[in-house]
C-alpha cells in the first residue's frame with residue numbers, strides 16, 4: 001500500500017472517531033446527568049455539586065427541582081422536598097421553607113394546598129392565612145380571599161389609608177379609609193326632580209349621569225326611584241354616625257352606619273335610593289328593588305351590602321345602597337354573585 005493511501009485512511013479514521021465522539025458527547029462526558037430524570041440543567045449540576053444523588057432514588061421531584069433551580073434549596077429539607085407535592089406558585093418553595101422551619105410535617109404541608117394553590121395567595125401573608133384557617137375551618141375554600149379582604153382582623157382594626165381615592169374603583173370599607181383631606185373634585189348636583197334631601201344632592205359626574213339614566217329608564221316603565229342620599233362630606237358623615245350611636249347604641253351604629261372617612265358616600269360614588277320618598281326600610285319588597293336586581297349592573301351599579309354577605313361587608317343588609325363601579329365591573333360582580341370586597345381581591349389584587 002502506498003504511503004499516501006495509509007495517510008488518507010488514518011485521516012479518515014480520526015475524522016470518524018471525532019464525529020462519533022461529537023454525537024455521543026453527552027453519554028461520554030456526562031455520566032451523572034439528572035436531566036434525563038426531568039431535572040433542569042441547573043438543578044442537575046447542583047445535584048452533582050451537593051452530592052445528593054443517592055437521595056433521589058432515580059425519580060423526579062418537581063419540588064426539589066424548583067428549590068435547586070430557584071436557589072432556595074435548604075439542605076436540611078432535602079428529604080421533605082422529595083415528598084412534598086409541588087404547587088405551581090412562584091412563592092411555593094419560599095413558603096414551604098417557612099413551614100418546614102416552623103416544624104410543619106410533610107403531610108400537613110401537602111394538606112395546605114387549599115391555601116398554597118390559591119391564585120390570590122401572597123407569601124407575606126402566609127401566617128395570617130394559617131391563623132384565619134385555625135379559627136374558621138368552615139371557610140376552608142375561601143381562606144385566602146377572606147384573609148386578603150382583611151377579615152382575619154376585627155372590623156375597624158388594621159386600617160389602611162386609601163392611596164387612590166379618586167379611582168372610580170376605590171374600595172372604602174371598615175379596613176380602608178379615605179385620606180383626611182379628600183374631597184372629590186367632579187361632583188355634580190342632581191336636578192331636584194330626582195332627589196329628596198337637599199343636603200346630599202351631589203355625586204361624581206360619571207355616577208351622577210349613570211344614576212339619572214337609570215332613574216329615567218325605570219320611570220319610563222311606570223316605576224319610581226328617588227335619590228335619598230348621595231355624596232356626604234366627612235363632617236356630615238360624622239354627624240350621622242354620632243347620632244346613630246346616640247339613638248341606637250354603638251353596636252347598632254357599627255353595622256348600620258359608617259365612621260367618617262369609612263363611608264362610600266364620601267366618595268360621591270354611592271347612592272341610597274328607594275321607591276318611596278324618604279323611606280329606605282322595606283325597599284326590598286318593592287318592584288323597583290326587583291328591577292334593580294335585574295338591571296342595575298347595566299348602568300354600572302351594584303347592590304353594595306347584600307343579604308347574607310353581612311359578615312364580609314361589615315354592614316347590615318341595605319337593599320337601598322348602590323355603588324357605582326361601571327358596567328363592566330358591575331356585570332362581573334353580578335355574574336359571580338360576589339361582594340365588592342371579593343371582587344377587589346380577585347381582580348384588583350387587593351390584600
Ligand SMILES: [Zn+2]
Nearest residue numbers: 265271272321
Ligand atoms: Zn348608603
